């Protein structure tokens with residue numbers, strides 16, 4: 001489950017489904033890194049750029065899929081707001097833990113019974129389109145092959 005958690009976090013870093021989600025209205029005027037933000041201005045953060053910033057995510061190259069970026073040691077050294085698929089702060093996603101648990105349960109049940117491979121119909125590289133959330137352009141088609149696992153002398 002530890003590696004599955006790292007795998008899922010890396011998937012959401014490379015493919016955040018709600019990168020336009022975290023937005024706030026300035027409650028008071030301020031200046032952040034030389035940029036003046038007047039009271040009442042709506043501000044959104046650019047999750048894609050933060051998730052691809054080598055200062056937080058390199059090495060290896062942030063465009064590569066690498067779950068090892070999420071080992072406890074590496075997470076402890078990283079800025080707490082470098083990973084934002086669920087936003088951050090007091091108004092972050094209320095369903096984050098539920099969504100992560102549900103995804104991990106689904107994946108664990110799936111890979112227990114099936115091997116998952118790309119096939120001729122798999123769109124590579126994956127193309128994103130922005131609708132209400134960011135989605136794959138086409139259905140993600142893969143080949144599932146049933147695993148033969150023997151548990152307590154019973155073939156599953």
Ligand code: HEM
Nearest residue numbers: 017018021022023085086087088091092093094095096099
């Ligand atoms: C992979 C799945 C999900 C992703 C990536 C996601 C992402 C987000 C993001 C980016 C925000 C904005 C956070 C911010 O402004 O800081 C948000 C807010 C929210 N999400 Fe999710 N979400 C997911 C699943 C869910 C689920 C399963 C639920 C409910 C069971 C949920 C309920 C909410 C609610 C109620 C808010 C508004 C929170 C507030 O304004 O205080 N989300 N989500």
